[in-house]
Amino acid sequence: EAQVTQNPRYLITVTGKKLTVTCSQNMNHEYMSWYRQDPGLGLRQIYYSMNVEVTDKGDVPEGYKVSRKEKRNFPLILESPSPNQTSLYFCASSLAFRGDGNQPQHFGDGTRLSIL
């Protein structure tokens, strides 16, 4: 089954304790992306990756890191989490970024992070 898998689904942790949220897709997609979703703000793009070893900042990259060493995996790293990073996080992938075409983003089911 084609899917985007995020882990963990839920995490409660404390300020400053490094954490990684994993994201894996089995569709051989080139474009992958991380978003955070906060009430009243919609989804905001944190980082995106056009392909292996190619990553770039989205609109809200502060406090986050990513890597893309393999095509299928795109982990999100919070080196020193803070309470303002408490949010619902989504990973998404698409075959490619085709702004002029039909390239739907496939989303994972989300990771709810609470940072105390």
Next chain:
Amino acid sequence: TQLLKQSPQFLSIQEGENLTVYCNSSSVFSSLQWYRQEPGEGPVLLVTVVTGGEVKKLKRLTFQFGDARKDSSLHITAAQTGDTGLYLCAGATGTYKYIFGTGTRLKVLA
């Protein structure tokens, strides 16, 4: 920063009524996608509109992309309880980013 404003933010209607959701920006997008999100799940694509002035229909849902590719609308005819959910628009920029709207939470009452 490019922004996409959706209106209304919340909408509660009776089954059988019609509704329109708007997605507006001052920026031009190369395409615009509409997603629906259910609680506990990620957004799922409904449609992509690409050409200015384009109209696409998906059963009772009609999507329109503005002539200038800065705005879009979603019209639902004869809403059903199964249409309940969070509707999100997302614009594709010229710099490989997606900008999402603030969302419209629709509740259709039986």
